[in-house]
Amino acid sequence: MSAILKKEFLVFFRNVGLVIFVLYAFTMDIYIAGKGIKVTPRHVSIGYVNEGDIAVVNKIISHFHSPQFKKPKLFLNEKSLKEAIYNRKIMVGIVFNKEFVNNLLSGKTAKLQVLIDSTAAAQAEVTLIYIQNILLKFEHHLKTPASIDIIKLFNPNANTKWFMSLSELMSDITMLGLILIAVVFVREKENGTWDIMLLMPVKGSLIIFAKILSQVLILMAGITIAVGLIVFGAFNTPINGNIFNFYLISFLFSFAIGGIALVIAAISKTILEVAHLTIVIMLPLIFLSGAWTPLSAMSPFIQFLSYFSPLRYYIQATQDIFFRGSGFMDLLPYFGAEFLIAVILFYIGYRKIGRLF
Amino acid sequence: MRLNVIKAYLKKEFIDLIRNKMIILIYLIPTMILILFGYGIKLEVTHTRTIIIDNDHSKLSLEIINKFSHTKYFDVKVENISYKEALHKLQTNKADMIVIIPPSFSKDLYKGAQIGVFIDGSFPLRAVTIEGYVEKLLIHGFNIKLPIKIENRNFFNEAMRDYNAIVPGLFGLIFLVVPASLAAIIIVKEKEVGTIFNFYSAPIKKIEFVIAKIIPPFLFHSLNIFILFLWATYLFDVPFRGNFFIFWLTSEIYILISVGIGILVSIVTSTQVAALVLSVIITVIPGFLYSGILMPISSMDKESYIEAHIFPVSYYNHIIYDTFLIGQGFKSSLNVLYFIILCIYAFVLIALGTLLIKKAIK
Incomplete structure (x- = not known):
């Protein structure tokens, strides 16, 4: 298993262009989005x-x-x-x-x-x-019979940088996770080495797991860089919960995304097909899971559909951890949901891609 | 430039695109983005899950609860729980807002009575909007006579519909991202598969090659202009007040710009994945930021205001919003200026792509 991990890391780091893109996505891209996208009106002309x-x-x-x-x-x-x-x-x-x-x-x-x-x-x-x-x-002399005391909890100054940078980070993880993991399999399919892999005296499920784990670890490194440099470093985002909970949910979420990518890889034959399927799956996933606008404002049908999206749980858990400061017990349903989605998708993907016959 | 060479290359491109089912995606993705974003991005705030804790139980407090219940903005639940329990509901995302009416509230009127409102600030825009609604509602609730009354006249989007605000802006995003990635991929694919050597070794000029590669994405996406227009006007009911010819012409020029970006991307990348990721990354963020969907460009701070004028999407969307909602057309000299700027962009990008593309292995 460690051999497969080593091989995948080598393949990843040899592709310098890809490494630069991934780094860009985890740093500058989040920074630009956090700084640039302002939804509350400022500087109105x-x-x-x-x-x-x-x-x-x-x-x-x-x-x-x-x-x-x-x-x-x-x-x-x-x-x-x-x-x-x-x-x-x-x-x-x-x-x-x-x-x-x-x-x-x-x-x-x-x-x-x-x-x-x-x-x-x-x-x-x-x-x-x-x-x-x-x-x-x-009108100074205007007297209201009672004063209204409005407090915006968790983000009192309505600072959009915190919210936007986290949303962009989660979108990036989704996009990169899907592409990187699906490509790991399909590249071998395209080159014809996948069948050889399965012929090796190693269990197919182990190969799949190791390959996905390698990319998940790359994602986790990216998340660490993004959270350290941009979310905490550049934007001073407060965290009211525990950072380890965030790591745990990110890890589980990466596997759930890995499950989706595995299914994509199982049905596509070329990298081009992967690219298309990824876009078709990624866009609804990101936009209808509440990354940018709250779920409660969406139509009931979409709200129902979003229960099947791993991103939904990730977004809610992340916001709970950073802003609302929820503890481990409150987050347990989210961990469970991610784990369940990952297991189901792994099983489906394995049935399609993990066996020769 | 020899037409028969271009024709031969074109034939190959069309067969290729149709054979590997790209054609489905060319028409599926733009429509999908428009419908998803159109329905998915909801900026107006309705159905805020509100918990009111009424400790007063007076006529006045009931009146306030009634005021909250009778708008579409709030979904009110009156609960008899402690402040701590309510706060926990906010923390676990089971409510968006708590309103606390203290005991003896109606007795203390004019003697320092205070209503406490706690809003979940995780979504900043929503929090600010809810805050405004609450203030407006409570001030009207107290029946205060205001010395100044605002009479607002809304221009262009009179009913303040979210669809009118978002859907036209998506054109600039879609026609920036999709043609660019398609153009980049069909060139880089030759590099990856190795058929690019046909181009290197055959007596075909660079300009002929570029034209043959521009035309398929350009033609396919020209049809998308009409498809997306129909979605916008029929499905989302966005009014169209301008000149359709201007809308169409500007969109064609804009697609050329996007294809030009795609050619530039194809020059610096060598694998299809890299080409796709690069073209998406460099087009999505500006396409979204400077589209005017979230914020009119005039209301950006200095830095972003200047940045917005570097990217073609701001000029294109200015004209598109004009044709959909305003309808001045080329009567406004600003629109003419922006149109000319777009033409220059298209020319420069494609000329640059033709110059920089390599016809030999380096």
């Missing part, structure tokens, strides 16, 4: 038209500031403001007309016109909430 009293309007405008908003741009009239929105240079336009200022000064309900580019619907909605809150705070 804003423009305004002022037809009323400068002093009052400037006072309101001074409340629109970074990080939520860019410096507001003054437009001469409503027409030029609209044009900027149509060319998508500006996302939010506020029109302070005379009536608004007069009503505000005389204490009547003043209606403020807000023009908003709602192409990105969710962001537009949150931006409207920002504006509303700014206007509420602008």
Whole structure:
């Protein structure tokens, strides 16, 4: 078994291009995704038209500031403001007309016109909430009968880097796991050495297990690099649970992915076929398991399907460990599910690929 | 350039693609991505699993619970559990939000009464949105007369539908990733199998070879423009307000850009797996980040704002969102400028690919 492991490591490290890609995926790729993908609106471009009293309007405008908003741009009239929105240079336009200022000064309900580019619907909605809150705070004398104390647990500042880098890491593990493990088998099939492997006086199941283990170990090394350098190093992600639980679930998940890859390898004859099948299986796996958007927001049918996805349990367990700080006992169902999926897939894959006749 | 040489090469490519069933995947993958992402990416927040702990049992607290129950945003359960138990439910992901109404809440009104709200912050966008909903709801719940009322007019996506926001943006992602990887693979496959030596030794010019390799992915994906358009307008009901000709023409140019990227990838890689992984990695992230799906480009910070203008996807998606939701077409000079930039990109990438491709073993 150690001979097979050694051989697979050699094959992997000899392919310098592949090593570089894998390293890139586990470092830069996660870094870029964590830093770049911002889902909560920041730096919203804003423009305004002022037809009323400068002093009052400037006072309101001074409340629109970074990080939520860019410096507001003054437009001469409503027409030029609209044009900027149509060319998508500006996302939010506020029109302070005379009536608004007069009503505000005389204490009547003043209606403020807000023009908003709602192409990105969710962001537009949150931006409207920002504006509303700014206007509420602008009125100091406003007294609410009770204060509302909102606490966002686990990630109080809604830091998207933590969430995004973990999501990207899990997507990368899925992608690389599927490709690397399936290719290990199919390369031998393509070269015709697979039958020879099975003819050797070693059990077929042992060969399969060793081959998958070799790639799982490479993945685990990649995960260590990614978590150490990027997740903890660059982004300072807090971990509320135990890191060993994360390693355990990653290890089990890699095997479950290995099971899927084994099935892919069993039905495909060439590497090209592997590539296609991987894409067809990987995309739904990643996007419908709740990596990027919460499962509870999806349709019930997809929620049901996701019970068969090993990624679902991995994502939930990882978020539980990093953010919610769950302990070993709470995570037990996830470990069990990953293990069960891995065993079933190994059996199916073995039936198809592990025997000569 | 000799047409009969190109014709012969083309014939071989088409037979090859159809014979190894690539053709199915060429049409399956883009449709699959569009449908999966279209249905899968949900940015609006509904059905937040909410637990309300009512320790007050007054008329006011019931009113607040009612307010929560009567929106699509919250799925409310009123439970009589301790704060600790509720927190454990958050920790094990059995609830998304807890609202705690303290005892003697209605008595303490105007004397420092406080409602506690705890939101699971693991999904940042969801947490921020829920926070906003809760504030809005509670302020309206207290019937406060606000001095300023916001009258918002939504442009382009009036009903704030998630589909309108996401589906057009996916075009830029799909037509960047899929043609690029196909073009890269059909060239690198020759390298891996060894048939590239036919090209090295035959009296065929580089430009002829490149044209013969560009045309199959280009033609196959041209049909995909129409297929995806139909999915977007019929399945997802995205309005189409612009000029179809502009939409089609821009998409064809954009596919050329993508194929150009694929040729460049094929030059630096020598195995099909490496070509696939490289072309996916260098196209997916920019295609997603700068597509405008998640964030309009105008609202990015300085760094990403500049980066976005390096990648062709931002120009393409600007025009695509325009043709779907806005409908200014070439009346807006900005769209014309972006179209010209795309043409330059296509020309430069393909010229570069033709120059750099090798016709001998190094």
